[in-house]
Amino acid sequence: MALGDFKVIYLGGMGRSGSTLIERLLGELPGVCIAGEVVHLWERGVVANERCGCGTEFRSCEFWSRVGDSAFGGWSNLDVQRIAELRASVDRTRFIPLLARRSPAAGLRRDLGEYTGYYQRLYQALATVSGCGTVVDSSKHASLAFCLSQRAELDLRVVHVVRDSRAVAHSWTRQVRRPEAPGESFMTTYSPLRAAREWNAQNGALQLLARTSTPVTLLRYEDLVPAVKPAVRSLANFAGLAAPDTGLAFIGGEGPAQWAQLHPAHTAAGNPMRFTAGRIAIRSDDRWQQDMPDSARRAVTALTLPLLNHYGYLRGTQ
Numbered sequence: 001m002a003l004g005d006f007k008v009i010y011l012g013g014m015g016r017s018g019s020t021l022i023e024r025l026l027g028e029l030p031g032v033c034i035a036g037e038v039v040h041l042w043e044r045g046v047v048a049n050e051r052c053g054c055g056t057e058f059r060s061c062e063f064w065s066r067v068g069d070s071a072f073g074g075w076s077n078l079d080v081q082r083i084a085e086l087r088a089s090v091d092r093t094r095f096i097p098l099l100a101r102r103s104p105a106a107g108l109r110r111d112l113g114e115y116t117g118y119y120q121r122l123y124q125a126l127a128t129v130s131g132c133g134t135v136v137d138s139s140k141h142a143s144l145a146f147c148l149s150q151r152a153e154l155d156l157r158v159v160h161v162v163r164d165s166r167a168v169a170h171s172w173t174r175q176v177r178r179p180e181a182p183g184e185s186f187m188t189t190y191s192p193l194r195a196a197r198e199w200n201a202q203n204g205a206l207q208l209l210a211r212t213s214t215p216v217t218l219l220r221y222e223d224l225v226p227a228v229k230p231a232v233r234s235l236a237n238f239a240g241l242a243a244p245d246t247g248l249a250f251i252g253g254e255g256p257a258q259w260a261q262l263h264p265a266h267t268a269a270g271n272p273m274r275f276t277a278g279r280i281a282i283r284s285d286d287r288w289q290q291d292m293p294d295s296a297r298r299a300v301t302a303l304t305l306p307l308l309n310h311y312g313y314l315r316g317t318q
């Protein structure tokens, strides 16, 4: 598929904000191919051979084999170490002020071009192999969104996913198994304070991105969960997908009885929810309101106050 014939929807925001659910819902729309968190695909898929969302190990998954052939003439030709080096030199939260400039310095621009070139080849291969005109990358990191936004030839649109910082911080303290990895492996945990700082950094950076020429739309997890269909319809419009009304039969029920019927998807890395298929219930996860210690709740509220207020979380309208 030619470069101008597909677009990339990038899900940005702090982890544990519901981006995996959003990605899976988008993946049910006609003409949409979801890839998982591409930022982790190189290490966890290509190198560590962790399981794809379809349940097969990455290198045995036929879909990803075809993508690797189309993008790089086979995964064995890909220099993953080089991608890691480039990532360290351009794709970091602390580089965002440099990446936000209209024309970054020459050295940075060269590395950026090489780094995002790998992503572009991968996206193009995903579009070609799947036959879909829209590719979804749920990498989430604001820094990667900034890197990709510097690549003018890419039709990039960013969905900024936000969730209440207290809910997010509480979620990051919980131990969650990673079923895709061999043996006992768990998702990273953060202290509430670390999660609060990250929440500020990721959301603040995406606010900044919205002031550039890259199209950015904001979606609050708390607005998605009570009314899934309107939220998905609005995302489909943002993505420029034709006639989304006809393709939403996979979402049903009302209020707390809402459900979605999900197919297995070839997602390369991400939250364990990517392995769930069949009919899933969609209801709000507000365990933090009972389980989060008061001291942690107060500290996270204080640290994230300006943006919490900006997103309307202090008005009791969650």
Ligand SMILES: [Zn+2]
Binding pocket: 052, 053, 054, 055, 056, 061, 062, 063, 064, 265, 266, 267
């Ligand atoms: Zn697969």
